[in-house]
Amino acid sequence: MSSRSLWRSLQTQTRRRLAVPETPYRCFSCTRQAQAQPPKPTADEERFTHFGFQNVPESQKESMVKTVFSSVASSYDVMNDMMSLGIHRLWKDHFVRSLNPGSALPSRDHDTAGRGWNILDIAGGTGDIAFRMLDHATNINHDAATRVTIADINPDMLAEGKKRSIQTPYYNTNRLAFLEGNAQSMPSIPSNSVDLYTVVFGIRNFTDKQAALNEAFRVLKPGGVFACMEFSKVDNALFNAVYKQWSFSAIPLIGQLVAGDRESYQYLVESIEQFPSQEEFRGMIQKAGFLIPGRGFENLTGGIAAIHKGIKPLN
Amino acid sequence: MIRPTSLLTLTRRGLSHASSPRAALPLAPRTHLRQPKPQSQIHTTTTTTPRQNNLTVTSRTTPSRPNRLSPTTRTYHSDHHPTQPHDYTNSQTTILSAALHHVPTHGFSRNALTLGARDAGFLDVSVQLLPRGEFDLILFWLASRRGLLRSKVESDGLFSAGPVLSVDDKIQILLMERLRMNAEVKDQWQDALAVMSLGENIPLSLSELHALADDILNLAGDKSVDASWYSKRMAVAAVYAASDFVMTRDTSAGLRETEEFVARRWADARAVGDKLTGVRECLGFMGSTAVGLGRSWGLKI
Numbered sequence: 001m002s003s004r005s006l007w008r009s010l011q012t013q014t015r016r017r018l019a020v021p022e023t024p025y026r027c028f029s030c031t032r033q034a035q036a037q038p039p040k041p042t043a044d045e046e047r048f049t050h051f052g053f054q055n056v057p058e059s060q061k062e063s064m065v066k067t068v069f070s071s072v073a074s075s076y077d078v079m080n081d082m083m084s085l086g087i088h089r090l091w092k093d094h095f096v097r098s099l100n101p102g103s104a105l106p107s108r109d110h111d112t113a114g115r116g117w118n119i120l121d122i123a124g125g126t127g128d129i130a131f132r133m134l135d136h137a138t139n140i141n142h143d144a145a146t147r148v149t150i151a152d153i154n155p156d157m158l159a160e161g162k163k164r165s166i167q168t169p170y171y172n173t174n175r176l177a178f179l180e181g182n183a184q185s186m187p188s189i190p191s192n193s194v195d196l197y198t199v200v201f202g203i204r205n206f207t208d209k210q211a212a213l214n215e216a217f218r219v220l221k222p223g224g225v226f227a228c229m230e231f232s233k234v235d236n237a238l239f240n241a242v243y244k245q246w247s248f249s250a251i252p253l254i255g256q257l258v259a260g261d262r263e264s265y266q267y268l269v270e271s272i273e274q275f276p277s278q279e280e281f282r283g284m285i286q287k288a289g290f291l292i293p294g295r296g297f298e299n300l301t302g303g304i305a306a307i308h309k310g311i312k313p314l315n
Numbered sequence: 316m317i318r319p320t321s322l323l324t325l326t327r328r329g330l331s332h333a334s335s336p337r338a339a340l341p342l343a344p345r346t347h348l349r350q351p352k353p354q355s356q357i358h359t360t361t362t363t364t365p366r367q368n369n370l371t372v373t374s375r376t377t378p379s380r381p382n383r384l385s386p387t388t389r390t391y392h393s394d395h396h397p398t399q400p401h402d403y404t405n406s407q408t409t410i411l412s413a414a415l416h417h418v419p420t421h422g423f424s425r426n427a428l429t430l431g432a433r434d435a436g437f438l439d440v441s442v443q444l445l446p447r448g449e450f451d452l453i454l455f456w457l458a459s460r461r462g463l464l465r466s467k468v469e470s471d472g473l474f475s476a477g478p479v480l481s482v483d484d485k486i487q488i489l490l491m492e493r494l495r496m497n498a499e500v501k502d503q504w505q506d507a508l509a510v511m512s513l514g515e516n517i518p519l520s521l522s523e524l525h526a527l528a529d530d531i532l533n534l535a536g537d538k539s540v541d542a543s544w545y546s547k548r549m550a551v552a553a554v555y556a557a558s559d560f561v562m563t564r565d566t567s568a569g570l571r572e573t574e575e576f577v578a579r580r581w582a583d584a585r586a587v588g589d590k591l592t593g594v595r596e597c598l599g600f601m602g603s604t605a606v607g608l609g610r611s612w613g614l615k616i
Contacts, residue, residue, distance in 0.1 A: 103439045105429055117440060195440045223437035291406060294446040311444050313406060314436055 049207055052270030061207045062182070066154055068264040069125075069205075073156040075259040076126055082254050083265075091300050092128055092200065095229050095307055098298075101196060102137025102146045116145025117195040120219065122183045122212075123202025124150045125157025127164050133198075134170050144175075151179040151186070184211040186219065194219045200229045201305075204275040213288035220312045226290055230281070231272040232299070232306035239302050247272065278306050285310040403455065407444055409435045411455040422503040423453050423510065450516050453507045457523045460496045461530055467492060468534045483585065485535035490555055490577050491570070493527065494562050498570060504563050528552040543588075550584040 048055045051064050072079060080088050107115045117137070121130045130148040137146035152158045158178050170176040181188065183199070183206060197216045206212045216226050234240040247269045255265025276284065282296040290310025298307045403411065414431025421427040428442045428449065437444075445451040467473045473492070474485060497504055511520040528551040537547060558577050565573045609616045 099440075099443065100425070101440075103429070105426055105439075108433070117438075195438055221438060223432070223441040225440045225443045227443070291404065291444065293407075293444045298446075309443055309446075311406070311441060 050271070050274045052267045052274065054270075058207050062153070065205045065207075068267050069154045070156040071261050072259060072264050073125070073154070073160045076157075076160065079255065079259055079265070082258060083251050087301060088201075091229065091305055092132060094300065095198075095200065095227070096129065096132040096136050098307070099133070099196065099198070099225070099227055100136070100141070101133045102141030102143035104141040104143065116143055116147065118193060119146065119148045119196045119198065120189065120194045121148055121150050122197065122199040122216075123152055123205070124198070124200065125152035125154055125161050127161035127168075129198055129200045130161075130176065131165070131168050131170070134168070134175060138169075147175040147177070149177045149179055149189075151181050151183065153180070153182050155180055184208055184215055186215060189219045191218050192221045195221060195224050197224065197226045198228070201231065203228055203230055204271050210284055210287065213284060213290075217288045217290065217312060222312055222314045224312050226285065226308075226310040226312070228285075228308045229300075229305055230308070231275060232281075232297075232303055233277040234303040235299065236302055243302075243304060278303070278308075281306075281308055289313070404444075406437075407451075408455075410437060410441065410444060411452060412459075414452055415456065415459075418452070418456070418500050418503055423449050423456070423500075423507045425449055428452055447516075450510055450513075450519075453510055454519060454523060456500070456507070457527070460493065461523075461527050463496065464489065464493050464527075465530060465534065482535050482537050483581070486531060486537075486551060487577055487581055489531045489534055490551070490558065490581075491574055493531070493555070494558055494573055494577070495570060497559065497562060501563055501565075504559070508559070508563070524552050524556065527555065531555075546588070550588070554580045554584060 047058045049058045049061050050056075051061050056064060084091075101117055101119060103115055103117065119130075119133055121133070124130050127150055130150045134146065134148055137143045150158070150161055152161070158180055162178060165171045165176055168176075179186075179188065183202075197220055199212075199216075203209055203212060213226070220226060234243050251269050252262050252266045255268075256262040259265070275281075278297045278299070282292060285296070285308060286292055288310070289312070291313050293309055293311060296308065296310075300306060410428065410432045412431075413434040414427045416434070417427040417430045421430065425442065425448055428445065428451075429439050432439065432441045442448070447454070468489075473488070474480060480488070500507070510516060525548065528548045531551055532547055539547060554577065557580060558573055561576045562570060562573045567573075606616050
């Protein structure tokens with residue numbers, strides 16, 4: 001008797017599970033599921049791209065990313081500190097130190113390049129990296145000619161960076177400039193004009209990463225360097241389990257408590273999960289035409305983040 | 316002391332051999348050693364246009380194994396499959412060989428690399444091409460000098476003229492030849508030795524030292540295939556490493572003191588080797604005597 005009832009309950013359960021409507025994505029929170037509108041039926045030729053675990057038309061991703069970062073702009077630093085336990089500052093310091101921006105040696109007579117580097121910091125709205133690079137060039141290499149252009153697609157992040165730049169010695173000098181633009185196409189920046197192109201924790205939000213890499217290749221001088229720091233894949237399985245637990249359970253919760261915005265941080269961890277692995281991304285950099293120095297990437301904290309570099313070859 | 320012109324010629328000649336230390340070998344076995352062909356092209360065809368690179372690159376993103384980043388490791392030694400501890404692309408070689416001209420003045424430093432990059436038409440930032448920084452410059456120096464030593468014997472006929480020399484004499488001559496090459500950068504060499512002795516750099520430094528000892532013994536015509544293969548390489552490596560330190564402090568004309576030091580150390584090494592052989596023979600004789608004695612007493616041995 002009891003076995004039959006058990007069998008029936010199993011049957012009904014399976015049937016019930018089948019009856020559950022298919023969700024367009026899997027995620028831990030269902031808040032967004034309720035809020036998000038189902039993607040509108042679009043023409044066949046419309047291409048889709050990732051937005052976290054969600055598939056959205058390419059044309060929409062840009063505005064969706066914009067919304068996310070507009071909402072996190074003000075609490076950006078507090079949140080970064082809480083999510084990474086402050087480690088992101090070490091990563092950024094290491095990134096800048098390994099690039100060693102600024103020419104320590106005076107320019108010689110027959111050197112074609114002038115003193116100082118022209119650095120383009122993409123998706124660097126809040127100026128985290130830009131100020132570090134300018135500090136390094138000035139204090140370590142005694143180079144007061146190196147200049148940084150901060151480019152960001154999001155005016156709110158740029159406004160945050162401008163606000164912070166007031167407290168730096170570079171405010172209102174020709175060493176620091178702000179530019180609002182899309183990294184996939186930057187017609188205002190001439191070809192072969194940039195020494196160093198950096199993009200730190202930004203490229204995973206781009207709609208078309210390959211297009212951005214191609215654009216980086218265009219604006220860089222021959223011999224110029226593309227350097228990118230981005231969340232990546234953890235190589236240790238045990239550590240990975242801990243890390244995944246942290247990022248999928250704790251980070252959206254911290255986002256909700258501190259910034260009052262669970263959605264944006266849910267997107268953050270999902271977009272990290274969607275970003276290609278170290279090897280795949282290295283392949284994309286090579287595909288854009290860059291030379292890869294050595295292994296091509298450097299893992300930080302067991303692969304949570306990775307620094308990728310590429311050098312534009314001479315003709 | 317500093318002879319820029321000689322540095323220049325040495326570098327140019329050394330390079331062709333540094334990139335292919337066993338250039339004299341037929342090509343056929345080398346192709347086995349390399350993994351799939353298109354992969355190795357990425358690293359060598361850097362002077363071609365980037366578009367051409369694309370083709371090879373896309374084809375190699377699919378296999379899960381990256382190219383030389385994980386080279387096949389051999390558990391045995393083979394003359395036909397020389398292991399290369401590190402390879403450089405064309406751009407890296409250009410920067411490094413230009414940087415060597417600045418070593419006598421700037422040492423094995425990032426500044427030398429930066430100036431080398433500028434000379435080669437690169438930007439200051441292009442030294443990012445060398446992830447190990449100044450240690451890459453040191454490794455390049457070691458590898459190119461090693462190639463130069465090989466070319467001195469194989470192309471210039473170091474031993475072809477003059478009387479027939481024994482293997483031991485040849486080893487001493489090669490050791491001195493190699494040490495004289497370092498004399499050009501004598502004032503900077505202690506710094507380089509310090510960099511090489513940093514923990515993270517020790518494995519590559521040691522593998523380079525082994526490669527040098529291996530080359531010296533091969534060039535001297537040593538054909539041993541027994542346990543002395545190891546002991547000889549260790550002896551040569553030890554004598555070279557010790558003499559390298561002596562050389563940096565040697566102010567005598569023509570490195571006479573270093574030469575005497577090498578001769579003394581090599582004599583010591585031989586003496587130790589002879590003693591060991593004697594002891595082994597003695598023990599072997601005593602052992603066989605004991606066995607014979609036991610058998611004569613009726614033991615079932």
